Amino acid sequence: MHLQNDLLIRAARGENTERTPVWIMRQAGRILKEYREVRQSAGSFIDLVKNPELVTEVTLQPVDILGVDAAIIFSDILVIPEAMGLPYEMVESKGPVFPKTIQTYEDVKALRIATENELDYVFQAIRLVKKELNGRVPLIGFAGAPWTLFCYMIEGKGSKDFSKARKMLIQDSGLSKDLLDIITDSTIFYLRAQIDAGANLVQIFDSWAGVLSGEQYETLILPYVQRICREVKGAPITVFAKGNPGVRAALGKTQCDVVGLDWTMSITESRILVGPDKTLQGNMDPAMLYGSFDEIKKATKAMLKEFGPRRHIANLGHGVYPDTDPDKVKCFIDAVKEFSS
């Protein structure tokens, strides 16, 4: 289907655009009262994720309400471990918890590569969203990066430094490689199927990249990310290695199209490290949206100036905080549109 607004895709491919495209990580979520209403009617968080009709509703909300240049399918990165045979629970005000974790070779052997069967609800939702969007804006698909999923599958929950996962990486490189391989295979299937279902761009979220040094990440983890970038075709790919400034130069050499920056990364330095051939995405401090409207406009203008008009997709440097005023989010989005035109 022809996209009426394809700014995101053209920016991702490095083509000229009339203005900078903008979307917001976690734009479909708790900042919107319209989301909270759907969430309440859905039952649990996981019930919502598995309901294609409700997923479609919350995925479209920010397009209508906030005016972003892309929708991102509402889901969770942990649907992949679940599809591999390791289910998770979402515990209110605590986050995800895995009742069973990966500790031994037998645990890894008991996993399967994710297939259509376990994830059909995601692809159904993507097709529904595409139909409802009717070409207004592109749809972003996504997956967790192999390292981040590895962290959760070993540790079983969030952690400050994922020392158990890092212990496994150092103590049992055989098990680690096998686990990272089967996660990577699952992710390649998953992203390909999202693109087949209609996703126009896919993003790989490496939320816990920052617990590794740049060198560790480059040596032990980046090869899996590279394999995904190489083997997933048909849509631009964004890699967001949050918290790991040391890997930016290496990311510039992968086959991804867009490199995500968090708010702690200097824009100018990132451009030098990543090189001229990738689009950069980001990276306003999400806490900046706690500022006044004037402060937000000023910060957005400064950000746009530093990125320049080409090869940039405007976003925050991390997911928007749940208690952010939606009008402040809209202020940021409108400021991008105004100041980059």
Add this chain to the structure above:
Amino acid sequence: MHLQNDLLIRAARGENTERTPVWIMRQAGRILKEYREVRQSAGSFIDLVKNPELVTEVTLQPVDILGVDAAIIFSDILVIPEAMGLPYEMVESKGPVFPKTIQTYEDVKALRIATENELDYVFQAIRLVKKELNGRVPLIGFAGAPWTLFCYMIEGKGSKDFSKARKMLIQDSGLSKDLLDIITDSTIFYLRAQIDAGANLVQIFDSWAGVLSGEQYETLILPYVQRICREVKGAPITVFAKGNPGVRAALGKTQCDVVGLDWTMSITESRILVGPDKTLQGNMDPAMLYGSFDEIKKATKAMLKEFGPRRHIANLGHGVYPDTDPDKVKCFIDAVKEFSS
């Protein structure tokens, strides 16, 4: 008192040393069964911190058992908020919790600058440790950095990104400045008094520096750190801004003597950014101590080679993990001594 082993102090001052000095963040703590025995007999964690005799015992343990080149006084960075009028509790397997937090101007006004009265137990412990050490190795004193204490005092507990504290920093710069000022005043008193009591070097721990961009840290936070470095005399000062690689160049321009590096920071890059006039401390990945003895020796050798023989204090890039085998810690310490001689 004359120090028989003053490698740490000479390295901090940039003098030549026969070999690289080594100590370990969290060397006095749960890795040692001798610590766990004292901890159990003490009652709560806070009871232990406030008992000068027991503090002396656990402070000396790693000197005797592990052979480190420095003792560090066993305490907690949160003794300062407590001394200012904001008490904390230590909740098992959860970490510190403040029953009351700072939210308004009135809350800040109710705080006092910490004095001798509230912190005498620390200075007593330092004098006792110095007596027991009898000049064998230097004693390190420490404090939390203004930003890290600010984070805890606003947020009330640990957090992934301290968004409440960052919200305060953006929404109420007046309150933020007042709070950072009174924390800084308290810290200057505290570090001076530690030096008067006998501390030979003091370290400022900015554990949550990494939730700010390098620019935010440099503009909003570094001036307080600089004031401490300027106003505390009589012993070398180490600043450890964990997780904030963007501030290394600016730290090189402060009046500190030593810049701490975490394990994600490239050694070569850090030396370039910090410049030649500071000593660097760190930075082996603490998870590396989960490796085999051979792997630890190899990694230590590589680390020492990259730092070079001058202006380096060997350490991990963060506190040692509680489940680390003490023999592996000793292997790291012995490897530093052997390979740097």
